[in-house]
Amino acid sequence: MPSANAQPRTLYDKVFEDHIVNAQPDGTVLLYIDRHLVHEVTSPQAFEGLKNASRKVRRPDCTLATTDHNVPTTPRKNFKNVADFVKEEDSRLQCTTLEENVKDFGLTYFGLGDKNQGIVHIIGPEQGFTLPGTTVVCGDSHTSTHGAFGALAFGIGTSEVEHVLATQCLLTKKSKNMRVQVDGKLAPGVSSKDIILHVIGVIGTAGGTGAVIEFCGSAIRGLSMEARMSICNMSIEAGARAGMIAPDQNTYDYLKGRPLAPKFDSNEWKKAVNYWNSLKSDEGAKYDIEVFIDAKDISPTVSWGTSPQDVVPITGVVPGPEDFEDANKKASCKRALEYMGLTPGTKMEDIEVDKVFIGSCTNARIEDLRAAAEIVKGRKVASNIKRAMVVPGSGNVKAQAEREGLDKIFLDAGFEWREAGCSMCLGMNPDILSPRERCASTSNRNFEGRQGALGRTHLLSPVMAAAAAIVGKLADVRKLTAGDATTVKSSPKLTVTPEFAEVDSEEELDRILDIPADVGPHVNDSAATGGASAGLPKFTVLKGIAAPLEKANVDTDAIIPKQFLKTIKRTGLGSALFHPLRYNEDGSENSSFILNQEPYRQSKILVVTGPNFGCGSSREHAPWALLDFGIKCVIAPSYADIFFNNTFKNGMLPLIISDQAALERIADEARAGREIEVDLPNQVIRDAAGKELSKFDVEEFRKHCLVEGLDDIGLTMQMEDKIARFEQKRTLDTPWLDGSGYLKKWRKGPVMVEAVPVPKTNRGEVKTDPVEW
Numbered sequence: 001m002p003s004a005n006a007q008p009r010t011l012y013d014k015v016f017e018d019h020i021v022n023a024q025p026d027g028t029v030l031l032y033i034d035r036h037l038v039h040e041v042t043s044p045q046a047f048e049g050l051k052n053a054s055r056k057v058r059r060p061d062c063t064l065a066t067t068d069h070n071v072p073t074t075p076r077k078n079f080k081n082v083a084d085f086v087k088e089e090d091s092r093l094q095c096t097t098l099e100e101n102v103k104d105f106g107l108t109y110f111g112l113g114d115k116n117q118g119i120v121h122i123i124g125p126e127q128g129f130t131l132p133g134t135t136v137v138c139g140d141s142h143t144s145t146h147g148a149f150g151a152l153a154f155g156i157g158t159s160e161v162e163h164v165l166a167t168q169c170l171l172t173k174k175s176k177n178m179r180v181q182v183d184g185k186l187a188p189g190v191s192s193k194d195i196i197l198h199v200i201g202v203i204g205t206a207g208g209t210g211a212v213i214e215f216c217g218s219a220i221r222g223l224s225m226e227a228r229m230s231i232c233n234m235s236i237e238a239g240a241r242a243g244m245i246a247p248d249q250n251t252y253d254y255l256k257g258r259p260l261a262p263k264f265d266s267n268e269w270k271k272a273v274n275y276w277n278s279l280k281s282d283e284g285a286k287y288d289i290e291v292f293i294d295a296k297d298i299s300p301t302v303s304w305g306t307s308p309q310d311v312v313p314i315t316g317v318v319p320g321p322e323d324f325e326d327a328n329k330k331a332s333c334k335r336a337l338e339y340m341g342l343t344p345g346t347k348m349e350d351i352e353v354d355k356v357f358i359g360s361c362t363n364a365r366i367e368d369l370r371a372a373a374e375i376v377k378g379r380k381v382a383s384n385i386k387r388a389m390v391v392p393g394s395g396n397v398k399a400q401a402e403r404e405g406l407d408k409i410f411l412d413a414g415f416e417w418r419e420a421g422c423s424m425c426l427g428m429n430p431d432i433l434s435p436r437e438r439c440a441s442t443s444n445r446n447f448e449g450r451q452g453a454l455g456r457t458h459l460l461s462p463v464m465a466a467a468a469a470i471v472g473k474l475a476d477v478r479k480l481t482a483g484d485a486t487t488v489k490s491s492p493k494l495t496v497t498p499e500f501a502e503v504d505s506e507e508e509l510d511r512i513l514d515i516p517a518d519v520g521p522h523v524n525d526s527a528a529t530g531g532a533s534a535g536l537p538k539f540t541v542l543k544g545i546a547a548p549l550e551k552a553n554v555d556t557d558a559i560i561p562k563q564f565l566k567t568i569k570r571t572g573l574g575s576a577l578f579h580p581l582r583y584n585e586d587g588s589e590n591s592s593f594i595l596n597q598e599p600y601r602q603s604k605i606l607v608v609t610g611p612n613f614g615c616g617s618s619r620e621h622a623p624w625a626l627l628d629f630g631i632k633c634v635i636a637p638s639y640a641d642i643f644f645n646n647t648f649k650n651g652m653l654p655l656i657i658s659d660q661a662a663l664e665r666i667a668d669e670a671r672a673g674r675e676i677e678v679d680l681p682n683q684v685i686r687d688a689a690g691k692e693l694s695k696f697d698v699e700e701f702r703k704h705c706l707v708e709g710l711d712d713i714g715l716t717m718q719m720e721d722k723i724a725r726f727e728q729k730r731t732l733d734t735p736w737l738d739g740s741g742y743l744k745k746w747r748k749g750p751v752m753v754e755a756v757p758v759p760k761t762n763r764g765e766v767k768t769d770p771v772e773w
């Protein structure tokens with residue numbers, strides 16, 4: 001908590017500082033995590049690691065699991081169990097593996113038979129699991145959504161999921177403070193989705209790199225919680241570590257009566273509101289980056305290309321390469337237009353679409369569905385539309401929509417009304433685009449192949465998606481409101497459904513949450529299970545062929561697309577690395593791709609000449625695929641944060657070379673097919689003859705871990721005393737964070753057990769001696 005004469009602090013400073021368990025001189029911080037959300041795609045390898053090292057989940061009461069990415073969105077009337085219901089073998093395996101893991105570790109789980117199931121970022125807030133001032137993580141990049149509550153919420157990779165499961169902490173560093181202030185009144189037809197698309201168009205997909213964005217200003221204050229969530233959700237598309245909005249009365253009104261929020265008007269609630277009120281950024285607080293946006297400059301916005309920064313107002317035209325000055329951007333535009341099948345100068349409103357998708361963690365909440373239904377009401381989906389689908393974000397959203405008759409409106413118009421899940425946002429289930437099909441989508445990513453191989457995505461708001469379905473083309477929603485665009489009004493507040501009512505007895509909670517009788521108690525006796533800290537192969541000097549990759553904004557969907565995320569192992573992904581670039585449509589090798597040429601098939605190093613490598617998803621499958629191919633070091637001018645972290649966790653070295661001349665020297669060696677040498681202990685890159693090409697910086701702690709081959713979970717476990725002390729203080733200061741309602745009864749207070757030797761590391765290797773911090 002701040003002292004009287006403390007420096008003015010931002011919302012981010014406050015939440016970050018309130019969660020520091022330990023700080024090292026190099027700025028590495030052990031951060032306590034209040035809330036951990038888990039889904040089936042990024043957790044199997046983490047649970048496997050825990051099992052290998054005989055570790056348990058430290059705080060089952062602060063962990064909530066669901067299945068969302070792989071699940072079918074077909075009717076669940078006859079649902080009996082996941083094993084029979086999920087038809088694709090690999091998807092089924094991920095779902096059943098999660099079910100086994102939640103049972104083995106005693107976690108609360110909203111499975112397919114549960115009406116609370118839904119997209120992980122929809123159910124957290126809906127249940128009141130997400131609370132202001134908390135730290136929230138999930139093995140998923142759109143964890144940033146939860147920042148709408150004034151939480152510090154960010155995506156992590158699978159190794160970090162394992163770290164949080166085992167220790168309830170994360171090793172991290174403070175990010176920069178960035179402020180995006182949006183002032184003024186939004187024009188009719190303009191929603192929060194348009195705000196965030198516009199912001200990304202202005203600052204670019206790397207605009208928030210290394211920063212946590214605080215969204216503020218009168219336009220943001222005027223938004224509902226659900227609209228705020230759509231904004232924070234896409235801060236990851238702006239490259240930011242997280243997005244945050246200070247909590248206010250809207251936030252508290254939203255939280256009232258949610259099952260896992262403190263009981264409304266109780267002493268705990270009052271104490272919580274008091275704390276939450278203190279979280280606003282102080283007057284005079286400093287930001288490293290500031291962006292001001294005037295709300296009146298924002299129109300209904302649509303994407304034209306294959307990056308979320310490729311946006312124009314719906315009244316605009318498709319741009320061409322000559323509209324960009326930067327050579328990288330010209331090249332990206334050219335490729336994007338080819339991929340999207342678009343010609344510069346075409347009016348956005350003339351672009352015909354094949355499919356419409358209303359769904360995803362960005363825009364599948366009740367207010368999104370209400371707004372879209374208002375446009376659709378009494379109209380019909382255009383005859384050229386092959387498929388228009390509405391996929392509610394959760395079972396609760398679906399039930400609420402049905403109570404309001406929205407399902408009927410959509411069905412009457414010709415939409416499909418589906419069950420909850422991620423669905424066509426990334427198409428890990430059967431909901432995908434066919435090659436070259438064009439989709440108007442309320443989701444958040446328009447990367448190549450995102451919604452299906454060679455599929456074409458246009459990002460837009462729910463009302464704009466509804467308008468596209470009715471018109472059959474990308475359309476200006478304002479024209480569908482008969483000149484009276486004000487009918488596209490902001491939605492009424494979410495009514496608290498009976499399912500969200502206060503629950504007092506444990507029996508009632510068990511009934512509602514459908515907690516299996518054979519689950520728990522798994523109280524915290526894991527904390528001191530050993531100080532194993534050696535786990536990864538050491539990285540010292542690496543010499544080998546370096547492949548040049550002359551591209552900017554290489555996203556993780558391009559490094560490894562979704563169809564390869566269905567594995568429950570870390571290995572075997574090398575053949576899928578850069579799949580969309582490396583293979584032709586018929587599956588044959590694309591001989592023009594660098595890794596298909598000699599000597600680059602043997603590459604150990606990747607030299608990327610454009611910025612923002614690894615942007616997009618948190619999938620650790622990206623570094624796993626690089627590693628499995630044989631690449632242990634990536635050299636690039638900049639990286640997306642989550643990818644950058646994930647590589648270190650796998651004993652890999654991502655090097656930032658921002659000096660253009662040095663990068664060119666290295667790239668020239670790579671282009672010539674000569675070996676280069678990366679010397680980590682001496683922090684220098686040399687050519688094959690031993691001549692220095694560049695020096696490089698690397699954080700001390702990360703270097704130490706790589707050179708020693710340390711498993712940082714083991715290291716964190718050696719901090720048990722500090723973690724336990726932090727938890728005791730947390731229980732006193734913020735008692736509402738313990739137990740999160742239904743698991744309270746399982747938590748018998750911190751249980752300390754004696755350290756026992758761990759026979760294997762989390763990666764399954766036989767353990768060597770522990771190493772000190």
Ligand SMILES: CC(C)[C@H](C(=O)O)[C@@H](O)C(=O)O
Nearest residue numbers: 041139140141142617618619
């Ligand atoms: C599968 C998961 C790792 C991924 C993410 O992190 O974002 C997914 O949710 C996505 O949207 O691409």
Ligand code: SF4
Nearest residue numbers: 142360361422425426
């Ligand atoms: S972005 Fe799409 S795939 Fe990722 S969590 Fe959200 S809905 Fe699911």
